[in-house]
Amino acid sequence: MLKLNLKQHSSDRANLRELHETVIERAQEGDELAYKELYRRYCRVVYTLAYQMLGNHSDTDEVVQETFIRVFKNLHRLRNTKAFTSWLYQIAMNLSIDHRKTRTRRRMLPIDERPEYVSNYELATTKHVRNPGQVLENKELLGQINNAIDGLPEQQRAVIIMHEVEGMSK
């Protein structure tokens, strides 16, 4: 019985993999429904990856959009459909790293010229908290975490995030 269930389970996984490859192949032919399906499956993972690299919604949103535009535009060049997820994450990671460099240059501007960074940051900290004291405390803690993450070597952060994201999609 257990053997049968395991067999059934592995057969389901194989079917899912096959279905997934069919979606990619259809997207390679320019099928818009297949594009939407790929976006639906991967948008949250790509968002998490970019957010972990960038730390705010506005920059993450730009990277998510650009990632899918590049993926859809270049999908016909992907020879091995099994490598789709690694390819997708690598594009998202490269764009996030580039975006961070651009942002570092932009940060040279006065703080009031980049309000979206502050507002999204505050949105993240106040979402589930009503007590103003706790909001302040959380904000300080989050600020410290973000600063610590920003201070980490880029390569190290990229390796850990890629590992985490690949674990999410297993």
Next chain:
Amino acid sequence: MDCQEIGKYLLDYLDNETSNSISQAVEEHLNLCNHCRSEWEAYKKTNMLIQLRNVPQPEDTYWNKAYAAIAEKLAARIVAMPIEHDAGIVDDFLHGHGQSTNWHKRISYLISVAATIIFIIAGYWMSNKIAEKPDEEYNTVIVVEPEWRGMPASQNLHTNFQPDADFSKFSGAAIGIISPVSQGLRVEAVLK
């Protein structure tokens, strides 16, 4: 296990996804190797900070709006892109494939066309030059001064010019054909 092999297992070890024997080997190596231990500490710290930073999920409406923006931008870029063909280098040159490869192809195409044109012009010019130039080794240039012929300088040599007779007299060896190159008071001809 050496440092390279341990490096392959560090991230799985971080997630407690290694077997008991591998975990034990990693722990033993980390106790002995300072380099791997510092790498491991760095991964642990990075992982902890990333886990601490909660990724706030955007509102449900965000995903559809983002997809609409992607579709719109994609359509705009596809319209702006030239039509693609797979019919070889000429179509690639005319219509373009990838941005960078397209420019490489165009430049190499233009260089090969220019090189062909230069080669044809140079070949044509050289062949004309060779045809015009007298063969110095076998031809003799004979210069006939008017006084040699005993004619006054004012006499019109041009009208009395008789190549065969005059040149055989002054050259001393009338071999072959004499072709006048210039005519006038100072006559030049080539004795072939």
